[in-house]
Amino acid sequence: MSSSSSSSDEQPTTRRIRHLTLHLNPPPPQPPPSTINLQPCSSSSSRARKPNVNVTTLSSYLRGNNRDIQEKVFDYFNNVRPDLQTPIEILKDDYRELCMRQLMGVVNEAGVKPFQYVSDDPMKYFAIAEAVGSVDMSLGIKMGVQYSLWGGSVINLGTKKHRDKYFEGINNLEYLGCFAMTELHHGSNVQGIQTIATFDPLTDEFVITTPNDGAIKWWIGNAAVHGKFATVFAKLMLPTHDSKVVSDMGVHAFIVPIRDLKTHQTLPGVEINDCGHKVGLNGVDNGALRFRDVRIPRDNLLNRFGDVSRDGTYTSPLPTINKRFAATLGELVGGRVGLAYTSVGVLKIAATIAIRYSLIRQQFGPPKQPEISILDYQSQQHKLMPMLASTYAFHFATVNLIKKYAEMKKTHDEQLVADVHALSAGLKSYVTSYTAKSLSVCREACGGHGYAAVNRFGSLRNDHDIFQTFEGDNTVLLQQVAGDLLKQYQEKFRGGTFAVTWNYLRESMNTYLSQPNPVTSRWEGEDHLRDPKFQLDAFRYRTSRLLQSAAVRLRKHSKTLGSFGAWNRCLNHLLTLAESHIETVILENFIEAIKSCPDANSRAALKLVCDLYALNRIWNDIGTYRNVDYVAPNKAKAIHKLADYLSFQVKDIAKELVDAFDLPDHVIRAPIGRQSPGEAYAEYTQYAGF
Structure with a gap:
């Protein structure tokens, strides 16, 4: 019998007295009851075992086949030309000249030639872009302007005569554009x-x-x-x-x-x-x-x-x-793909700094006992652990986007072109908005030390902020996603086929919009809540309801307001719909990445992180699920409780998870974000002149 069933037999007066007693005399933190399974994967065990994370193995899975070329970029700035690293304080004109020298150095001294990979090997190009942007975000953007935008427009919108005339000059930076x-x-x-x-x-x-x-x-x-x-x-x-x-x-x-x-x-x-x-x-x-x-x-x-x-x-x-215009913009979608991927790189740096600092910073604790780290506080876990889970989720989603983009460049398949266009718009918008908010959260989580320029949150936040605007304003891009969803919805009723990314809607429209199952809406066991099928069903159900209701509202308002007026009247609804769809795609990619991971320990860690991502998102929108009785009250409480406890579990492997990003100290460049706790405060005090 579940815990909710036994508690329902308790007399109301007795239950109120017990709750009041707990408020007055709260018990010390303890693991949740045995009805909740604490294993990263389904099990009947009632005790959590910390996943044995091999950082090297997990890092290898994350970074894939392009680690060497990223290390080449990192090594250049650390060992060959450390004089080209960006100082904390620098005048605008000096910064521009330094940024130009940095780009010339990477291309012509380090021998990293990004332009040859723009079309032929996009995964390698974006790996270079991530590494360069990690060194300095201005450098990453300047490289993107030269090779992805100016160079990309020449080779993607031009013909052989343009490639023959301009390729080498663009490649070696003689033709800056x-x-x-x-x-x-x-x-x-x-x-x-x-x-x-x-x-x-x-x-x-x-x-x-x-x-x-x-x-x-x-x-x-x-x-x-x-x-x-x-x-x-x-x-x-x-x-x-x-x-x-x-x-x-x-x-x-x-x-x-x-x-x-x-x-x-x-x-x-x-x-x-x-x-x-x-x-x-x-x-x-x-x-x-x-x-x-x-x-x-x-x-x-x-x-x-x-x-x-x-x-x-x-x-x-x-x-x-209109078709020529669509084809032209379709060839320029690589900029959005790159921004989404680069934004995840920024989030990795910020999360690494905030989590490492939270592990070494000790503050308060039980009376007459040593102080505890601030990451041991539930409030700090609530700030940072769902963010860490999202970072992993976004990583796998943007890697999959790049793979789709590379396939699109090879095949020029019309359906894949449309798929990448909508998916890149949605991921660029969703990821960059989330990262922008998270940078402020990370700064606040590090207290006063997060305010020091040397610890980078200020420059990361300022440099990244425009990611929400260029290559398409985020609100406009989400509208494109919503418009594409509605187009697919209409196609369904005309007997057409869904584009690849929208496949789940075929089943959703027929299944999920029926009355929620009163039995499953009350299931609250951990095996059920951590089942990928439940998580995906919940995400898909929400998107399907939003899509159907948006279509109905637009049809209704179009009669009196016209198509543009109806769209504007429903705009907030449409933006929510687009975000819901993108969250669904992100979760799908995360689940598939776990299945593809060859190492069992890494799979267990990733499953734990994925469950936190999914349940945290469901809890954040629990009102939607409660309003349609998709989740009963007792199940909502179980979701909240489990999400909190998963944050606690992820906290135990947070160091290994950020270490797996494999970002050296000279790339992080924040004293409070150093890998060695003993060196963090030492470097910080030296910077201040002690």
């Missing part, structure tokens, strides 16, 4: 940009024009100081037989030289200004670009999806402006 999409008045709405590229058949050139101040290209990385070229996104205008009329062919990309290759002087017709000091990432030289009738050869049109012949005839393999 920019990615000029965002304008002063337009960011997320790329189809609304106003810069114009008009074809002149008399000279066989395009004329690039900024028609008004709102069309000035803004926040363009590499533009203020170092860039020599820019991929400029503009509306392609073709003259007609009537010389006063031009045809708008939609947004296309053009290679526009902005500085002289030899003198580095700004070229005629190009105006460049500095966007100035920013909240973070001040090693990146963001600038603003205005074009006053700048002429470029016709060959500078990146013509993979649309071309103009010598006589001004437009041709394209795609029939409409």
